[in-house]
Amino acid sequence: MKLEQNHPGGTPVFIDCDRETWNMDPVLLDAELERCAKAGKLPKAVAPTDLYGQCCDYAQIYAVCQRYGVPVVVDAAEAMGGKYFTQRR
Numbered sequence: 001m002k003l004e005q006n007h008p009g010g011t012p013v014f015i016d017c018d019r020e021t022w023n024m025d026p027v028l029l030d031a032e033l034e035r036c037a038k039a040g041k042l043p044k045a046v047a048p049t050d051l052y053g054q055c056c057d058y059a060q061i062y063a064v065c066q067r068y069g070v071p072v073v074v075d076a077a078e079a080m081g082g083k084y085f086t087q088r089r
């Protein structure tokens, strides 16, 4: 995983995907961040990855991350040709 290569010592935590889009599920992200917050160990960042030209649900992901004060680092390498609302990436 790229983040692990660039930031050795970090521990990636994976969030399962949405069944329809196969992108990060914001509901599961919320549950994981709540669990982390209760443990007093929020992640340094959340890194959603767009897949097969489909963008993640950034409105939901940003809203969740903002609530916990966790920055979002977007990996849009696979978003080519996709649209987010009306904007082509």
Ligand SMILES: Cc1ncc(COP(=O)(O)O)c(C=O)c1O
Pocket (backbone or CB within 6 Å): 049, 050, 075, 077, 078
């Ligand atoms: C999700 C994702 N991120 C990043 C990359 C770019 O990886 P690299 O810099 O190793 O070419 C790819 C390439 O396929 C990718 O699929």
